[in-house]
Amino acid sequence: QVQLVESGGGLVQAGGSLRLSCAASGRTFSSYTMAWFRQDPGKQREFVAAIKWSVGSTYYSDSVKGRFTISRDNAKNTVSLQMNSLKPEDTAIYYCAVDMSNIFTRRPESYDYWGQGTQVTVSS
Numbered sequence: 001q002v003q004l005v006e007s008g009g010g011l012v013q014a015g016g017s018l019r020l021s022c023a024a025s026g027r028t029f030s031s032y033t034m035a036w037f038r039q040d041p042g043k044q045r046e047f048v049a050a051i052k053w054s055v056g057s058t059y060y061s062d063s064v065k066g067r068f069t070i071s072r073d074n075a076k077n078t079v080s081l082q083m084n085s086l087k088p089e090d091t092a093i094y095y096c097a098v099d100m101s102n103i104f105t106r107r108p109e110s111y112d113y114w115g116q117g118t119q120v121t122v123s124s
Contacts, residue, residue: 002026002113004096009118012086016122020081022096022115031102034079035111036070038092038120047106048094049081059104064090086122093117 008020020036035050049070050059058070069082079096097111 002098004098004113004115006094006096006115006118009094009120011121011123014086014088014122014124016086017082017084018086018120020083020094020096020118020120022079022081024077024079024096024098033099033102033104034072035097035099036079036081037095037097037108037111038090039095039117040092045095045108046092047108050104050106051079052102052104054102057104059106061106083120086120088122088124090120091122092120094120 003025005023006020008018010018012018032053033050034053036048037045038048039045047061048064049068051070051072067085072079095117096115098113099111
């Protein structure tokens with residue numbers, strides 16, 4: 001079993017920055033993929049960024065590429081999402097997720113464990 005706990009959400013003005021963190025516990029992480037998704041009420045859950053735990057390869061959606069950076073801390077079993085140049089359309093609940101297969105996918109249904117989510121609100 002894996003537990004994921006997100007932190008770092010909040011309210012920020014457009015153009016500002018936030019850093020989200022996701023602390024993972026319950027299993028030793030080696031060949032997994034960790035990702036961030038986001039969801040607005042009434043909309044589908046959207047892929048934001050992912051990182052392959054073992055090799056550090058990163059993947060981004062076109063909407064956040066160049067503004068967001070995903071990183072990992074192997075010693076702390078933590079994945080972070082640095083969000084810069086935030087826009088009102090980035091407003092959503094952000095979720096951390098783990099795919100145990102280590103095959104990168106943007107499909108949320110492929111991810112096995114999810115955190116509870118953290119709210120990010122960007123005001124214009």
